[in-house]
Amino acid sequence: xxxxxxxxxxxxxxxxxxxxxxxxxxxxxxxxxxxxxxxxxxxxxxxxxxxxxxxxxxxxxxxxxxxxxxxxxxxxxxxxxxxxxxxxxxxxxxxxxxxxxxxxxxxxxxxxxxxxxxxxxxxxxxxxxxxxxxxxxxxxxxxxxxxxxxxxxxxxxxxxxxxxxxxxxxxxxxxxxxxxxxxxxxxxxxxxxxxxxxxxxxxxxxxxxxxxxxxxxxxxxxxxxxxxxxxxxxxxxxxxxxxxxxxxxxxxxxxxxxx
Amino acid sequence: xxxxxxxxxxxxxxxxxxxxxxxxxxxxxxxxxxxxxxxxxxxxxxxxxxxxxxxxxxxxxxxxxxxxxxxxxxxxxxxxxxxxxxxxxxxxxxxxxxxxxxxxxxxxxxxxxxxxxxxxxxxxxxxxxxxxxxxxxxxxxxxxxxxxxxxxxxxxxxxxxxxxxxxxxxxxxxxxxxxxxxxxxxxxxxxxxxxxxxxxxxxxxxxxxxxxxxxxxxxxxxxxxxxxxxxxxxxxxxxxxxxxxxxxxxxxxxxxxxxxxxxxxxxxxxxxxxxxxxxxxxxxxxxxxxxxxxxxxxxxxx
Numbered sequence: 001x002x003x004x005x006x007x008x009x010x011x012x013x014x015x016x017x018x019x020x021x022x023x024x025x026x027x028x029x030x031x032x033x034x035x036x037x038x039x040x041x042x043x044x045x046x047x048x049x050x051x052x053x054x055x056x057x058x059x060x061x062x063x064x065x066x067x068x069x070x071x072x073x074x075x076x077x078x079x080x081x082x083x084x085x086x087x088x089x090x091x092x093x094x095x096x097x098x099x100x101x102x103x104x105x106x107x108x109x110x111x112x113x114x115x116x117x118x119x120x121x122x123x124x125x126x127x128x129x130x131x132x133x134x135x136x137x138x139x140x141x142x143x144x145x146x147x148x149x150x151x152x153x154x155x156x157x158x159x160x161x162x163x164x165x166x167x168x169x170x171x172x173x174x175x176x177x178x179x180x181x182x183x184x185x186x187x188x189x190x191x192x193x194x195x196x197x198x199x200x201x202x203x204x205x206x207x208x209x210x211x212x213x214x215x216x217x218x219x220x221x222x223x224x225x226x227x228x229x230x231x232x233x234x235x236x237x238x239x240x241x242x243x244x245x246x247x248x249x250x251x252x253x254x255x256x257x258x259x
Numbered sequence: 260x261x262x263x264x265x266x267x268x269x270x271x272x273x274x275x276x277x278x279x280x281x282x283x284x285x286x287x288x289x290x291x292x293x294x295x296x297x298x299x300x301x302x303x304x305x306x307x308x309x310x311x312x313x314x315x316x317x318x319x320x321x322x323x324x325x326x327x328x329x330x331x332x333x334x335x336x337x338x339x340x341x342x343x344x345x346x347x348x349x350x351x352x353x354x355x356x357x358x359x360x361x362x363x364x365x366x367x368x369x370x371x372x373x374x375x376x377x378x379x380x381x382x383x384x385x386x387x388x389x390x391x392x393x394x395x396x397x398x399x400x401x402x403x404x405x406x407x408x409x410x411x412x413x414x415x416x417x418x419x420x421x422x423x424x425x426x427x428x429x430x431x432x433x434x435x436x437x438x439x440x441x442x443x444x445x446x447x448x449x450x451x452x453x454x455x456x457x458x459x460x461x462x463x464x465x466x467x468x469x470x471x472x473x474x475x476x477x478x479x480x481x482x483x484x485x486x487x488x489x490x491x492x493x494x495x496x497x498x499x500x501x502x503x504x505x506x507x508x509x510x511x512x513x514x515x516x517x518x519x520x521x522x523x524x525x526x527x528x529x530x531x532x533x534x535x536x537x538x539x540x541x542x543x544x545x546x547x548x549x550x551x552x553x554x555x556x557x558x559x560x561x
Contacts, residue, residue: 056453078381080457090453098446102468108447115454153450160454 003069005032005055005088005164005196011063012050024050026220027064032164037187037197039211039228041204041243047220048200049093052168055198056090057081068164086115089162091186093169095149099141105152106137112159126155129189147178151185158189165190166198171206179203183210205247208232216240291546297539300532308353315347319504327519337521339512341502348504349525355416355505356533360485363420363427368478370424371431376470378432379439380462390436393429401426402491409497416489416505419498423488427481434477438470445469472548480541483534490530506530 012025025047032038042048053059055066057076066073068088076085089112092098100108109123124134130151141149150170157165167186171179183199187210190197201207207214207228214231216224216239224237235241307314317323326342328334336345378389396404408422442448443466451465490507492498499505506526513523 058449076452078458080460081453081455083455086453086455088453090450092446092450094446098450100447100451100465100469103464111451111454111456156450156454 003087003163004034005198006067007031007051007055007064008067009064010051010054010061010066012047012054012059013062023062023220025054028217028220028222029064030215030222030225032196032198034163035191035194035196037190037199037210037212039207039214040198040200040217041202041207041214042217043202043243046217048217049168051217052090052166052198052200055164055166056088057085083115083117086160087163088166089157089160089164090166090168091150091153091157091170094173095146095153096173098153099149099156101141103140104137105139105141105144109137109152109156109159112156116159116161123155123159126159127152129158129192130155130185147174147182150174150178150182154182154186154189158193161193162195164198165195166200168200169202170199171201171203179206180209183207186210204232204243216243291543293539294543297536297543300536301540304353304357304533304536307350308357311350311354315344315350317344317347319343319347319351320502327516329519330521336525337519339509339522340516343502345509345521345525348509349506349529351504352506352509352526352529355499355503356486356489356530359416359420359489360482363423363485363489364478364482366420367424367427367481368431368474371428372435372474374428375432375435376439376462376467379436380443380458380466386436389432393432396426396429399426402488405488405492406495406497409492414497414500416493416499416503419489419492422492422497423485427485427488430481431474431477435470435474438473439466442466442469473545476541476545476548479537479544482541483537486530486533486537 007028007030010025010028011023014022014024016022028047028051030038040048040051050059054061055073057073060075068085071084073085073088099105106123109126113123113126121129123137127134127136132148132151132155136144136148136152141152144152154170165186170186171182174182183201183206186199187197197210199207199211204214208231211228214224214226214228215222216231216237218239224231224235224240226236231240232244235244320343322341322343324334324338324342324344326338326340328338330337334344334346336349339345339348374389374393378386405419405422405426408425409419412418412422439462443461445465448461448465451461456464489498490505490510493505493507494511496508496511499508501508506529509526510523510530513519513521513526516522
């Protein structure tokens, strides 16, 4: 039973000692419909990762609320995460830090399957879904490359049968040839399970390939929200136009983008 | 010899296969001269402790010889005030010091690292309470606080161990806390929590395996310290009760008979050798387990 994830006027504020408060996320309202792929783009430090962490209950909200399936998402504290919220899963930015170096891949994916309560497909199937051989489960994370680790991290998140999959810049630390592959992989596996995908990136050209809708974020606010084609072809906000202009064009002229 | 064979091995040039396979089958951490010296000394003392009744020439408690003989052919280390054979007493002393230090180190490591891990992981009030208690212990000089506790409990080896346990756990708590503080921010720990792991499963499965190595190094280095402290308490008359052959107590006897140099020298050398050996092992272990120094260490390995 897929459920929608609703951000309602969400604000996250960081207190900085000796300086003014920093509003990392400032009144964001978006709705992630079941099965939808929403791309969230913006420059470094604009609050998009904070928003993603807030959706997992990892950041305290200073205003507004986040609801999943009609019920609020509380902050994750000392208690174990309830089964209802385990249907929101995240794929992290750095594949070198998101897998426990001391545990075998199989047992880490098994954690995810346990989170889903046993209804998930087998570890081998999950690995096959992300294009990894089944014998990867008996190996340790350091035996894999960055791209392979990111696939394993995706398989682990999928093992929990999420309704909402959040990718927190999952392609930012991969090299260029892999970025599009991993991005489309995430969309495909989410679509196969009828899960919605919140895909965060600063690369508008990759997000355009996979997203149904694109939200552009700047300085903690959503400045533009529309279908991928609208945002790409007819950007309304000046910031979006600048983002688009910064995408390099392979036209053989050797120009750098105008910033 | 070490570096040259190592170089030709890594280059894989003309060394025949049979020759290469004769390299010592030891983990890299132990393939250092100092570490090997340490291991040999510790193993020797272990053998002595286990087989003391077979090795020692006389009963360590028998007062059956002329008192205060200088070292000679019959009594290699001489005899003490009560006419007991000093060599036998030093050898039997290892049966007291080594197991008690081991118990002390293992217990303080367990208590300290569990408390430190809880403080680091839970933070806030729990952290404040545990670390302030640790600070309280740190505020006193170790041996003086141990003396007070041991004196109030009454002199016995068990009480000495309890007293030292009370003063030595905060070391582990501090180190573990700082390691856990760093580890719990890791994305794999967060991912584990998102999968529904409770705090204790998260600590045990995701945090602990990634922080234990430095704690083991600290324990190895602390082993020598534990022997010193135990001997120190016995020296002050707060540990071993006569006639137990304990090294610290024996040194204390020697101090009362200053012109009989052998009384304090031989148990002193015993303490010194064990402490130095454990420091060598601990140093080698620390260098080898730290990825920043592991390269430099392998350069001097045998």
